[in-house]
Amino acid sequence: xxxxxxxxxxxxxxxxxxxxxxxxxxxxxxxxxxxxxxxxxxxxxxxxxxxxxxxxxxxxxxxxxxxxxxxxxxxxxxxxxxxxxxxxxxxxxxxxxxxxxxxxxxxxxxxxxxxxxxxxxxxxxxxxxxxxxxxxxxxxxxxxxxxxxxxxxxxxxxxxxxxxxxxxxxxxxxxxxxxxxxxxxxxxxxxxxxxxxxxxxxxxxxxxxxxxxxxxxxxxxxxxxxxxxxxxxxxxxxxxxxxxxxxxxxxxxxxxxxxxxxxxxxxxxxxxxxxxxxxxxxxxxxxxxxxxxxxxxxxxxxxxxxxxxxxxxxxxxxxxxxxxxxxxxxxxxxxxxxxxxxxxxxxxxxxxxxxxxxxxxxxxxxxxxxxxxxxxxxxxxxxxxxxxxxxxx
Amino acid sequence: xxxxxxxxxxxxxxxxxxxxxxxxxxxxxxxxxxxxxxxxxxxxxxxxxxxxxxxxxxxxxxxxxxxxxxxxxxxxxxxxxxxxxxxxxxxxxxxxxxxxxxxxxxxxxxxxxxxxxxxxxxxxxxxxxxxxxxxxxxxxxxxxxxxxxxxxxxxxxxxxxxxxxxxxxxxxxxxxxxxxxxxxxxxxxxxxxxxxxxxxxxxxxxxxxxxxxxxxxxxxxxxxxxxxxxxxxxxxxxxxxxxxxxxxxxxxxxxxxxxxxxxxxxxxxxxxxxxxxxxxxxxxxxxxxxxxxxxxxxxxxxxxxxxxxxxxxxxxxxxxxxxxxxxxxxxxxxxxxxxxxxxxxxxxxxxxxxxxxxxxxxxxxxxxxxxxxxxxxxxxxxxxxxxxxxxxxxxxxxxxxxxxxxxxxxxxxxxxxxxxxxxxx
Numbered sequence: 085x086x087x088x089x090x091x092x093x094x095x096x097x098x099x100x101x102x103x104x105x106x107x108x109x110x111x112x113x114x115x116x117x118x119x120x121x122x123x124x125x126x127x128x129x130x131x132x133x134x135x136x137x138x139x140x141x142x143x144x145x146x147x148x149x150x151x152x153x154x155x156x157x158x159x160x161x162x163x164x165x166x167x168x169x170x171x172x173x174x175x176x177x178x179x180x181x182x183x184x185x186x187x188x189x190x191x192x193x194x195x196x197x198x199x200x201x202x203x204x205x206x207x208x209x210x211x212x213x214x215x216x217x218x219x220x221x222x223x224x225x226x227x228x229x230x231x232x233x234x235x236x237x238x239x240x241x242x243x244x245x246x247x248x249x250x251x252x253x254x255x256x257x258x259x260x261x262x263x264x265x266x267x268x269x270x271x272x273x274x275x276x277x278x279x280x281x282x283x284x285x286x287x288x289x290x291x292x293x294x295x296x297x298x299x300x301x302x303x304x305x306x307x308x309x310x311x312x313x314x315x316x317x318x319x320x321x322x323x324x325x326x327x328x329x330x331x332x333x334x335x336x337x338x339x340x341x342x343x344x345x346x347x348x349x350x351x352x353x354x355x356x357x358x359x360x361x362x363x364x365x366x367x368x369x370x371x372x373x374x375x376x377x378x379x380x381x382x383x384x385x386x387x388x389x390x391x392x393x394x395x396x397x398x399x400x401x402x403x404x405x406x407x408x409x410x411x412x413x414x415x416x417x418x419x420x421x422x423x424x425x426x427x428x429x430x431x432x433x434x435x436x437x438x439x440x441x442x443x444x445x446x447x448x449x450x451x452x453x454x455x456x457x458x459x460x461x462x463x464x465x466x467x468x469x470x471x472x473x474x475x476x477x
Numbered sequence: 478x479x480x481x482x483x484x485x486x487x488x489x490x491x492x493x494x495x496x497x498x499x500x501x502x503x504x505x506x507x508x509x510x511x512x513x514x515x516x517x518x519x520x521x522x523x524x525x526x527x528x529x530x531x532x533x534x535x536x537x538x539x540x541x542x543x544x545x546x547x548x549x550x551x552x553x554x555x556x557x558x559x560x561x562x563x564x565x566x567x568x569x570x571x572x573x574x575x576x577x578x579x580x581x582x583x584x585x586x587x588x589x590x591x592x593x594x595x596x597x598x599x600x601x602x603x604x605x606x607x608x609x610x611x612x613x614x615x616x617x618x619x620x621x622x623x624x625x626x627x628x629x630x631x632x633x634x635x636x637x638x639x640x641x642x643x644x645x646x647x648x649x650x651x652x653x654x655x656x657x658x659x660x661x662x663x664x665x666x667x668x669x670x671x672x673x674x675x676x677x678x679x680x681x682x683x684x685x686x687x688x689x690x691x692x693x694x695x696x697x698x699x700x701x702x703x704x705x706x707x708x709x710x711x712x713x714x715x716x717x718x719x720x721x722x723x724x725x726x727x728x729x730x731x732x733x734x735x736x737x738x739x740x741x742x743x744x745x746x747x748x749x750x751x752x753x754x755x756x757x758x759x760x761x762x763x764x765x766x767x768x769x770x771x772x773x774x775x776x777x778x779x780x781x782x783x784x785x786x787x788x789x790x791x792x793x794x795x796x797x798x799x800x801x802x803x804x805x806x807x808x809x810x811x812x813x814x815x816x817x818x819x820x821x822x823x824x825x826x827x828x829x830x831x832x833x834x835x836x837x838x839x840x841x842x843x844x845x846x847x848x849x850x851x852x853x854x855x856x857x858x859x860x861x862x863x864x865x866x867x868x869x870x871x872x873x874x875x876x877x878x879x880x881x882x883x884x885x886x887x888x889x890x891x892x893x894x895x896x897x898x899x900x901x902x
Binding site for chain 2: 125126127128150183187188189192194197198200201202204205209211212214215216218219222224226227228230231232233234236237238240241243244245246247248249250251252253254255257258260261264265268269271272274289290292293294295296297298299300352353354356464466467468470
């Protein structure tokens with residue numbers, strides 16, 4: 085039964101290595117050919133961001149210059165989501181639009197880092213050397229390009245989203261919790277119109293360094309996330325930007341918006357990842373959905389990262405459901421914070437079209453029949469388990 | 478007395494608080510120092526200050542932390558203030574807090590000591606590039622670094638230790654983060670998701686690079702010669718904020734839940750308001766509209782009028798810009814009363830605890846109402862005619878206040894205001 089406080093997805097801004105927008109993604113997914121950059125970071129393949137005409141969403145060159153890539157990706161995707169929802173430039177709506185951004189941090193100045201790392205150990209007074217070079221060599225505005233909440237700040241500045249602005253941090257879980265809190269606030273009448281999402285720039289050595297310290301990266305030729313598991317698993321990171329406009333049904337109807345899908349439920353939790361703990365969380369989340377979807381017309385879009393332990397456990401859980409599965413990370417790479425919003429975007433666009441896109445690898449079964457429901461998983465590569473149920477609006 | 482508010486929502490009360498600042502550990506130590514007008518600002522000894530434009534800070538130097546880094550120390554401060562808050566509240570069982578965790582946390586990234594350690598391991602001689610760091614990262618066991626510098630590890634570790642429920646949420650709205658964490662907790666209880674929530678703001682990120690980043694934005698005071706005199710909110714010769722460390726934790730509960738278990742109520746979170754500013758990355762709209770909106774939104778949420786407010790716990794950073802804009806906002810919201818309503822800045826004594834400020838200052842506001850004493854704004858010796866506030870200059874003042882607001886504003890257009898009420902009699 086439609087309800088005024090239903091959470092509807094009324095706009096999607098999605099950019100990745102597969103292109104820009106849901107139509108481009110739909111086409112690319114149905115004729116899937118991996119887009120991987122194997123040369124920029126030798127030995128560390130990444131899915132690169134598609135070429136963006138930045139002026140389209142970030143018209144002022146000064147704004148583009150003030151941002152680093154992760155902020156440009158996010159600000160661009162946010163603008164695309166506002167366009168898609170038909171709210172771009174509508175000052176009245178944007179003045180009461182609530183923003184929840186899932187963010188990590190921004191790029192460093194790699195040349196400055198390298199120069200300091202090279203010379204500091206030989207300096208007579210290493211502490212003084214560090215101070216002197218940070219003071220003279222860091223661009224003053226770089227700080228603002230690094231601060232986690234400044235993606236949201238740039239979206240306020242460039243697109244005028246000023247109802248409120250909150251940033252969540254915490255890898256995959258920041259994205260799952262951003263969506264959960266937005267939907268919960270809509271259901272409880274704590275807001276009507278939300279912009280939720282995030283961005284990730286995989287094409288930077290410091291993030292590769294971070295995950296290499298955890299021995300978590302896939303360093304061979306392209307393979308889908310399931311296929312990788314036979315060779316020890318690993319994450320193939322991808323540059324990704326995704327924002328969703330999520331609004332109450334009453335609000336969407338009142339302004340004549342066309343919804344793409346409904347987020348019928350979204351649950352998040354955590355565990356220490358002891359044996360079977362993540363599965364137990366997922367089972368609880370699934371049990372709460374009991375009877376609310378028709379298995380014959382349901383598929384799973386998995387947020388599996390490719391990192392071995394979590395991916396293997398999630399796959400076993402999904403096999404028990406017997407539903408067709410697609411892993412978004414095989415298509416656009418694993419993008420940490422915006423992964424869950426991006427997989428929700430794939431779910432919403434598939435539901436809007438009434439069918440699931442083609443398998444991305446041999447371990448994924450084709451689905452011939454109509455699609456009415458999608459379960460979207462969001463298991464973090466380290467911690468955090470989420471499950472959303474997306475259905476027709 | 479009923480247990481729902483003017484909109485029929487659960488009334489949210491605070492039943493336990495914990496705080497650490499450069500003034501010391503615990504509410505009693507902090508409250509005594511704060512009402513005595515004592516400053517916690519001092520010369521930095523944690524790292525070399527050669528060449529620095531600012532050499533003073535409100536660091537917390539009395540809590541030893543092994544393998545120290547901003548997230549390691551922020552986590553340790555959070556643990557200590559949470560322990561204090563839960564002990565006062567008496568809620569739950571050890572390691573089993575009955576509600577969710579909302580954490581205001583500074584952004585996390587690998588720091589120079591770890592970067593230098595990898596560089597040394599790489600064995601590169603003349604120049605060290607990220608390729609060398611990557612090679613070193615892949616060849617050894619660096620799982621500890623990897624886990625430490627995940628954005629999620631502080632919240633995860635706290636959730637494990639205190640047994641909070643559900644996915645812990647770490648938020649950053651820059652210098653408004655503590656206020657945002659409180660608002661998230663209030664909203665969760667109002668939605669009926671939980672009867673209680675654990676809110677903590679923590680920040681221990683005074684290191685060479687973060688100090689220099691703020692310095693390069695000309696945000697910091699350079700009154701290095703007399704550290705305790707450097708933070709001077711609302712004074713005409715204020716010249717920037719003092720970077721500081723600290724943490725504050727609050728146990729939030731529905732009033733019904735607190736009553737049912739016979740808890741002592743410290744005060745009430747009556748409402749929260751927020752508004753984003755799209756004017757500039759670091760500056761407020763010159764018309765003050767978002768600051769005004771966040772205070773008005775908070776009052777509306779609390780069901781109060783400006784006349785009901787008896788005290789303002791200012792954001793009051795001591796930067797020329799912030800204190801002027803806060804006055805613009807306060808004078809618009811409070812009209813004729815703006816110059817007579819007491820508005821003091823804890824930052825004159827503890828400096829700017831950044832991510833933690835909203836939580837710490839909400840706690841100090843609760844204590845202000847509880848004890849009937851307004852903490853002063855110290856170092857107020859040269860009034861600024863452009864900012865004609867009653868900042869409770871230099872000396873604490875006895876005053877019974879029923880309702881107060883605590884403001885937090887941050888880079889990126891972040892504005893949060895929390896309305897705090899005295900415990901029901």
